Amino acid sequence: MKTSDYYFDLPEELIAQTPLINRDASRLMVVDRRTGEIQHQLFKNIIEYLKPGDCLVLNNTRVLPARLFGVKENTGGKVEFLLLKRIDKDRWETLVKPGKKAKIGDTIVFGDGILKAHIIDMGEEGSRIVAFEYEGIFEEILDKLGTMPLPPYIKETLNDQERYQTVYSKHEGSAAAPTAGLHFTNELLRKIEEKGVEIVYITLHVGLGTFRPVKCEDILQHKMHSEFYMVSKETADTINHTKENGGRIISVGTTSTRTLESIADEEGIVRECQGWTDIFIYPGYKFKVIDGLITNFHLPESTLIMLVSAFCDRNSILGAYEEAVKDKYRFFSFGDAMCII
Template identity: 50%
Template sequence: MYNLEDYHYHLPESLIAQTPCEHRSLSRLMHLDRRRHGISHRRFLDIADLLRPGDLLVVNDTRVVPARLLGHKSTGGRVEVLIIDYAAGMKHLADTGGFQCDCLIRASRRPGAGTVLDLGEGIKATVIEHRDRISVVCFDGGTDFLSRLKKAGKMPLPPYIKRDQNPGQGSGTPAQMDEQNDRHDYQTVYANAEGAVAAPTAGLHFTNDLLATLSDKGVEVVQITLHVGYGTFVPVRVKDIRDHQIHSEYFIVDEQTAETINQARGAGRRVVAVGTTAVRTLEFCTDPGGRMSAGQGRCDLFIYPGYRFKCVDAMLTNFHLPESTLLMLISAFYDRERILNAYKVAVAEKYRFFSYGDAMFIE
């Protein structure tokens, strides 16, 4: 269970969702019952029937920033910059007055240190240094950079969602209409805290009406924050997964939320995590005795089979990439072979996969 190839499965490219379900909560939902080892097929709306009065639903309220910038090097060549640690950039801005963080740069030839980049809307940036595949970039403009980023930046969709790379001219081009749709669709309805460069996608299926239905049923909802970074898409490149170094991501859990979770656990109520980001944050902040602590900082918890869960009783999640750390996490929560069998069933039933795809409820 520690070999990377143990987490491979076959997925036809046609099942990778390129757009979301027209109505968020009408996406499909696979229900896995860990006690009876059962698999059933539902719609996401049915989560209102599967959750119980008294359940505590924990959601990640991070908000995706338009972190992808297109422009040119000072030498004239085209360049694409993807901000991958917005939270670190904000801290650098608060400390120094300048926004500087790790980025990924795509260009025909990677710009050297000191190269100035023109990224549109008056955004200028300077390459500071390179560390392997990551580049440190400093953006000019102080706090003005943030407002310019919202105008010039594009949503940082994962690489398996294909969009026209040429933005075209005018607001009515297909590429610009895709961008406008993604700015809405690639956010949860409760997104609030800006800082993610990828959406906590399990939460994309909720609507305000569905959340109201759950509240009426007696399901309590609390929010934590984990700013999802590019590390969620970084492939595992080692044969033994225990040798993989997972990227850290910035999290916030306030005192009231931690106390609510502790009270729920003390009363024997279920803690239901929405998404692997919520799972990692909850487990990172829970001590071996099962007590949750408030805090903020960097979460670098890598969960794979053999891990003993201390807080989470059930989870909602989307379908994940083969050989990914997220697939390893849900394999730790249930059982690797049963999870892979469920994925095989999902392929046969033509579920839609990945960020804009369908969901799974494991309880």
């Protein structure tokens, strides 16, 4: 399988730069995974495609204000940090710009010294392992000094930082939002529950590696970055009972999907657990848990479009993307949604 098989031409003006005022006012393309038939809807009408007895699985991770701007302690040179992954309490894997200013042994100062980062090792693909020094609670300092790590294709300033969080975000730890969930409002979730649909939550802290394009032509040579997940007993039991009773598991986002497929046994049974996953789902994969997928429109040649193509069909998905471009759907993080069911 070739990476180029997942390329599509996307006009730059279709990349959404700002979120809509109303979360559930985005457009929704509904794709029948058996026939390939396409319907055009608004996201608030997603409820029409959910049935009593179904289970909706949401990722309740919360994005950290993970972008920090500081200076080198000895030279005053400006340095930008992006927190990628927490290794333990005070050690993180980070991206540093410019990288040449971040050598092992260097110290970077943030916020007039209330936070310092000591570079202690090299990480993967040019990242740095740093040990933070501070007094107090790290998350509170990060809230004070950090900014939201919007993807590089978003050039506009985000005035309301909460618009890059889902309304149900809870556990901080992500470097990027689980964007399929950005369309839900509390009111819409209430209506879905009233219809008889179970709503459960998993946590997967999204790393930036999920969104990087695949650089090798043979997709089998691509290595996924690992991400931390947590699944509670209540969530696992509800999913298993739903399947036993003939209900469908509808996954909101590729992050929820990757978590569920990582923890399931061959019979599709899931259990309470936590750990790290680097699962890479591409066409040919046999899904064990999910029966439906709600997702955004993804970057060309990304692992995300490969996962979606595995769930539906590559030709159907590329055809749907072609129609989305023709019909001027909004793409990527603040864009419109697709439901494959």
